[in-house]
Amino acid sequence: MPMIETRDGAWLYVKDWGTGNPVILIHGWPLSSDSWDPVAEALANAGHRVISYDRRGFGRSDQTWGGYDYDGLTDDLADVMKATGVSENITLAGFSMGGGEVARYMSRYEGAGVVRAVLISSVVPFLLLTDDNPDGVPQETFEQITQDMMSDRPAFMRKFLHDFFGIGWLSKPVSNATLDWAWNMTMQAGLWPTLKAAEAFSSTDFRTDLPAFKVPTLIIHGTSDTTVPIDPTARMAAAMISDVRLVEYAGAPHGLFETDRDRLISDLMAFLNGEEPRSQDEETFVINRALPMGGY
Template structure:
């Protein structure tokens, strides 16, 4: 069953590996479920059922005109869980933008079937810099993402975005150029409409009201040198607002932990799941 049809008729591409307690992996913007492959394999090998899917508008999923708000994306998650039968004793793991889907599912769907959650480099609780969120990202920086995509999407992703994503600089180069090329290729699989609409969604959706809905053990992992999603506006604020949460900070780590710190991330997830 490689595809699930959502309640509004969108086809969602699903990977379903292994058997056991389900772990649902939600990918970041603007990638696809392929970014989770090493962790998904490790989970399946460890006796879990790893389910990862391409968000609507990205990867191999359908690219409808509408539905890139977090309410609809949380409904997509609910539909995938129901269609795969992974709607009990499930753990939700959201990376970056995917953390917002976890938060909105917990509030909008009451956390149905979820026994644990993990937020990795997540945008939760609020990305935008405001008077009451001073550590967030300025509006002009978020607008610059859309401007760069509209001007030259391949150049923006390859030479600007993915370098920051993986912490590549003049001295630091924690991943190979091949990883940068691979991430760029995943980013370019997404539709222009969905890429822009989701950037608007993750940059401007306030998940602070959703935090109280986390009623399960929650692991929060974030790099202290994440310049894509600043840790003070995200992980540290989320840990302060989510009861029964555990914050693990990766010192000096950038945003793309699944590649730069893949083994550590895998081990931390397996340890958390084994509790």
């Protein structure tokens, strides 16, 4: 089932790997489901059914004119669930922008079928600087991003990915080939979807969605993430979700699915198995304000 049709006639590209209880992986901006492949392969080989899909406007999915607000994107997620026959024992995991669909699904659909939630380098609960969100990112920063994409999107994306993966003069956490691979993913998206999705993740306030998280939730975030700063996102979300485990990867950037792949897979595996995150060492800060792990 490589393509599924949504309620408004858009076609979304879907990968459905493995068998077992379903894990749905939602990708970040401005990538595609391909960014999840190494993680999806590991989880599928460990006995899980792993579903990932290209958000509308990105990857191989239709580049529609509308539907890029989080209500519409979350309805797409529900359509993927329906088309794949997934209705129970679901683990819902969102990376970066994808955390927004997780949060909105928990409130808009009352978390139907979801037994675990995962937020990785996520924009939840609120990225924008406002009077009541003083650690957020200034609106001017997002306006500059839009201007730079309109001026030279390929050049902007090349620089964006350096920050995304934490590449500097001394730090080279990924290869040039990985950079090229990621850049090609960004160029699969249409300009309009890229702009509208950026508008959605930069301005949507998910704080009212967080009380709907009534399942064990794992939050993973790098402390050196300059793309999605940790204070208004992961740390704030952890303070607002009751059954939560916050795992901070000290010194890690945004693109954890590549820079910290093995560690991320290990922590996801542990969470899926009802265990505590395994990377509890001197470089990892773990907040555990959780209910007992059993029984879900």
